[in-house]
Amino acid sequence: DVKVTQSSRYLVKRTGEKVFLECVQDMDHENMFWYRQDPGLGLRLIYFSYDVKMKEKGDIPEGYSVSREKKERFSLILESASTNQTSMYLCASSSPGTGKETQYFGPGTRLLVL
Amino acid sequence: GENVEQHPSTLSVQEGDSAVIKCTYSDSASNYFPWYKQELGKRPQLIIDIRSNVGEKKDQRIAVTLNKTAKHFSLHITETQPEDSAVYFCAAIIQGAQKLVFGQGTRLTINP
Numbered sequence: 674d675v676k677v678t679q680s681s682r683y684l685v686k687r688t689g690e691k692v693f694l695e696c697v698q699d700m701d702h703e704n705m706f707w708y709r710q711d712p713g714l715g716l717r718l719i720y721f722s723y724d725v726k727m728k729e730k731g732d733i734p735e736g737y738s739v740s741r742e743k744k745e746r747f748s749l750i751l752e753s754a755s756t757n758q759t760s761m762y763l764c765a766s767s768s769p770g771t772g773k774e775t776q777y778f779g780p781g782t783r784l785l786v787l
Numbered sequence: 788g789e790n791v792e793q794h795p796s797t798l799s800v801q802e803g804d805s806a807v808i809k810c811t812y813s814d815s816a817s818n819y820f821p822w823y824k825q826e827l828g829k830r831p832q833l834i835i836d837i838r839s840n841v842g843e844k845k846d847q848r849i850a851v852t853l854n855k856t857a858k859h860f861s862l863h864i865t866e867t868q869p870e871d872s873a874v875y876f877c878a879a880i881i882q883g884a885q886k887l888v889f890g891q892g893t894r895l896t897i898n899p
Contacts, residue, residue, distance in 0.1 A: 704885055713796075715891040716831070716876065723885050731886075763830065767887075774819050774880050776887055778830040 696764030793890025
């Protein structure tokens with residue numbers, strides 16, 4: 674079974690704080706993704722990575738950065754948290770090109786920025 | 788790039804009736820179409836998928852159909868039960884691409 678874990682289920686931070694969200698997968702997947710999910714807006718892609726140290730912007734990268742130093746770990750960084758970044762953050766991983774494009778999601782981190 | 792439209796955004800059906808959710812995609816090079824179910828407070832999970840070389844796939848009460856000519860695919864749930872209440876997402880991926888493109892989601896409510 675694929676396992677994708679996220680470092681926290683709930684986080685409360687203050688405006689201006691630097692926030693780290695961490696995601697770990699145990700299936701040796703090449704691709705990892707960060708989404709945010711807001712009511713009525715579906716899943717919006719923030720950043721994704723298709724290899725260690727490689728990253729690509731998704732649809733809403735502003736205010737976020739990412740880090741992938743090891744294959745199994747993908748971190749989302751909010752450099753200076755703002756209230757409009759209050760949201761549910763979902764990490765996912767997949768292995769492309771082998772007929773296994775399915776993404777497997779982590780449990781999510783609900784972030785509240787005060 | 789690929790664009791996926793999903794309808795309806797909300798759907799309410801009586802227990803035991805059927806539910807149908809439809810998605811259209813824009814790029815004819817898309818060749819893989821998964822459906823995810825997200826129950827309240829939980830992660831999205833794959834429930835069924837279909838590839839472009841197949842027109843229909845069934846798994847118990849769930850089926851997906853694909854019309855490549857019209858570029859649309861649909862999720863069919865028969866004999867709905869309360870545990871089918873959830874948000875459902877369709878997605879598509881272009882062959883060789885790295886990321887899925889998701890629809891906006893459908894909130895399905897099963898009324899007892």
